[in-house]
Amino acid sequence: MQSQHLYLFCLVALLSLTTTGQAQKTDLLKTDTLPFNPIIKDKYTADPAALVYRDTVYIYTGHDEAPKGQSRYVMHEWLCFSSVDMIHWKEHPSPMNVKDFSWAKDDAWAGQVIHRNGKFYWYAPVTHATIPGKAIGVAVSDKPTGPFKDAIGKALITNDMTTATSISWDDIDPTVFVDNDGQAYLIWGNTKCYYAKLKPNMIELDGPIQIIDLPNFTEAPWIHKRNGWYYLSYAFQFPEKTAYAMSKSINGPWQYKGILNEIAGNSNTNHQSIIQFKGNWYFIYHNGALADPGSFHRSVCIDYLYYNKDGTIKPIIMTSKGIK
Numbered sequence: 268m269q270s271q272h273l274y275l276f277c278l279v280a281l282l283s284l285t286t287t288g289q290a291q292k293t294d295l296l297k298t299d300t301l302p303f304n305p306i307i308k309d310k311y312t313a314d315p316a317a318l319v320y321r322d323t324v325y326i327y328t329g330h331d332e333a334p335k336g337q338s339r340y341v342m343h344e345w346l347c348f349s350s351v352d353m354i355h356w357k358e359h360p361s362p363m364n365v366k367d368f369s370w371a372k373d374d375a376w377a378g379q380v381i382h383r384n385g386k387f388y389w390y391a392p393v394t395h396a397t398i399p400g401k402a403i404g405v406a407v408s409d410k411p412t413g414p415f416k417d418a419i420g421k422a423l424i425t426n427d428m429t430t431a432t433s434i435s436w437d438d439i440d441p442t443v444f445v446d447n448d449g450q451a452y453l454i455w456g457n458t459k460c461y462y463a464k465l466k467p468n469m470i471e472l473d474g475p476i477q478i479i480d481l482p483n484f485t486e487a488p489w490i491h492k493r494n495g496w497y498y499l500s501y502a503f504q505f506p507e508k509t510a511y512a513m514s515k516s517i518n519g520p521w522q523y524k525g526i527l528n529e530i531a532g533n534s535n536t537n538h539q540s541i542i543q544f545k546g547n548w549y550f551i552y553h554n555g556a557l558a559d560p561g562s563f564h565r566s567v568c569i570d571y572l573y574y575n576k577d578g579t580i581k582p583i584i585m586t587s588k589g590i591k
Contacts, residue, residue: 303589305556305566306356312346313565314377314487315551316442317540318387318411324544325349325411326551326567327380327389330361333563340563342375345391347412353544353569353590362413365393368404370421372396377487377538378403380411381443381469383451388469389415390423390441390453400426400435403455405470418470424455431459431478440538443469444490446517454479457486460501481512482523487538490517496578500539506530507537509552511580528552528583531568533561541572548572549590550583 305312311331318325326348333341344364348356365375371393378391387408395402402422406415424438431437434457441455443465451465453472460481464473479488479499487502487509497517503510509528512521531537533555540551550572555561569589573581 302587303354303591304568304570304585304587305554306569306589307348307358307567308557310346311558311564312348312567313342313536313553314440314538315540315553315567316377316379317542317549317551318380318382319542319544320382320411323349323351323411324353324542325380326356326540327362327378328553328567329375329377331564338560338563340374340376343373345375345378345389349412353547353549359412362408363389363391363406363415367406367415368393368417368422370396371402371404374401376401377440379442379540381445381451382411383445383469384467385409386469387411387413387415388418388443390443390455392439392441392455395422395425398422398425398427401438402426403438403441403453407470423470423472424453429456429459429461429476431461432457434458437461440486440488442489444492444517446492452490452517454488454490454499456484456488458484460484460488460499479519479521481510481521483510487536489540491541491543493543493574494578498541498580500527500541502537506535509537509539509583513578524579526582527580528585531585532556533559534565535562536565547590548574552583552585554585556587 312328314329344361347359350356374394376392380389389406403424405418407418408415437457445451454462460479463476466473483504485502497514500511511527514521531554553565557566558564
């Protein structure tokens with residue numbers, strides 16, 4: 268009888284140790300061995316644009332949906348993720364689809380959301396259904412997570428409005444910057460970097476379309492400001508690296524400062540946003556770490572961004588560890 272009790276005691280103890288070991292192993296996998304980057308691993312996300320609103324960061328991305336093995340961009344909707352600590356990310360229902368623009372044909376490419384006057388405005392490039400080439404629409408919502416609706420019922424920018432290059436895809440990658448004086452600017456382009464003022468209503472241009480002269484500009488402009496300096500980062504050459512320029516005025520002149528980020532692994536494109544949140548600066552981008560061919564199945568990553576004493580930016584170090 269005692270031997271049976273002893274046997275049962277040993278069996279329970281062994282099962283307990285095994286279960287504890289398995290739990291510890293599972294926790295270890297969750298916290299220590301899985302890389303932080305890419306931050307979204309259950310679907311392909313591209314062209315991140317970040318918005319800091321109150322105590323939360325929202326990242327808006329494109330959704331790469333090309334069937335496995337196909338080397339082409341298939342993108343019909345945009346996605347939205349949020350975090351209060353930059354570590355744990357919550358996915359929200361898709362806030363916008365190309366179909367929300369009745370005049371659009373397809374191609375939910377890289378856009379940006381900005382908060383202004385109690386509303387959230389999304390500037391998004393698509394293929395126009397009747398005017399040849401890419402176009403930029405603007406949608407609006409009362410909430411950062413949407414849903415977003417077409418704000419004007421037509422494109423804000425069409426390809427026939429920009430004639431500095433003959434290509435049909437130069438009206439893409441819009442970004443918006445609101446300066447300290449309240450003036451908002453729309454910046455966009457491919458091979459040419461265009462910019463124009465926006466009216467306070469955020470749905471009309473307020474003046475002519477102008478060009479920013481940048482060396483080897485490809486696409487993906489992003490403007491941020493720090494300590495009186497304007498920083499304009501952008502995709503450089505192809506395959507794309509990220510370069511940047513600095514200026515004391517948003518109207519220039521812009522001084523080229525060099526390469527900020529090298530070619531992102533397994534991705535021909537390089538698309539960034541730069542934000543400050545709770546005292547830290549972050550560089551948000553995509554790579555092709557989760558798929559082959561990666562250029563058409565991209566994934567969003569985050570690494571820290573640091574400045575030198577003179578205000579220039581230290582080259583980004585892309586990591587799998589990220590900011591974890």
